[in-house]
Amino acid sequence: xxxxxxxxxxxxxxxxxxxxxxxxxxxxxxxxxxxxxxxxxxxxxxxxxxxxxxxxxxxxxxxxxxxxxxxxxxxxxxxxxxxxxxxxxxxxxxxxxxxxxxxxxxxxxxxxxxxxxxxxxxxxxxxxxxxxxxxxxxxx
Numbered sequence: 489x490x491x492x493x494x495x496x497x498x499x500x501x502x503x504x505x506x507x508x509x510x511x512x513x514x515x516x517x518x519x520x521x522x523x524x525x526x527x528x529x530x531x532x533x534x535x536x537x538x539x540x541x542x543x544x545x546x547x548x549x550x551x552x553x554x555x556x557x558x559x560x561x562x563x564x565x566x567x568x569x570x571x572x573x574x575x576x577x578x579x580x581x582x583x584x585x586x587x588x589x590x591x592x593x594x595x596x597x598x599x600x601x602x603x604x605x606x607x608x609x610x611x612x613x614x615x616x617x618x619x620x621x622x623x624x625x626x627x628x
Contacts, residue, residue, distance in 0.1 A: 492504040492541075497550060497551060498549040505529060505541060512529040512531050515528045520596075521604065521619065521621055521622065522622070524544065524545075528540060538558040540556070540561070542555040550590075550592040551590050553588065556584065557581070561581050564577045565579025566581050568581070574597070574619065612624050
C-alpha cells in the first residue's frame with residue numbers, strides 16, 4: 489500500500505492502484521475552481537478499509553490528498569467536510585478510513601476566496617458554487 493500513499497502525481501497514484509488491485513473504475517472527476525481536481529475511483533478490495541479512493545490533485549496533476557472512503561461521497565458533501573463554514577456546501581461525507589496529505593497539500597478553502605488567484609481574465613470567468621473560478625462558457 490505504501491506505493492499508493494507515496495504517489496505525488498495522478499499518474500503514479502493510478503498506476504499504484506492498478507498494481508495493487510488489478511483494476512479500478514473511474515466514478516467521477518470534479519473540478520472546483522481552476523486549481524483543484526477530485527478524481528474518484530472504485531476498487532473491489534477490502535484491504536484499504538473502503539472501496540472508494542479519492543485523489544485530490546492540483547491543476548498539474550500533483551496529488552495533494554488521498555482519501556479512502558467506505559462509499560461514494562457527494563461532491564458538495566465532500567467540500568462541506570473540507571470547508572464547513574462555507575454555506576454553499578452541504579451534505580454528509582461517508583466515513584473516511586484513511587487520509588494522506590502530501591507535500592503538495594495546502595488548505596483547499598484558500599482556493600475559494602473572492603480574491604482567489606485566477607489565470608482567467610475577469611470578463612471570461614464566473615464564480616463557481618462554493619467559490620473558485622471557471623470559464624464563463626462552462627457549466628460546473
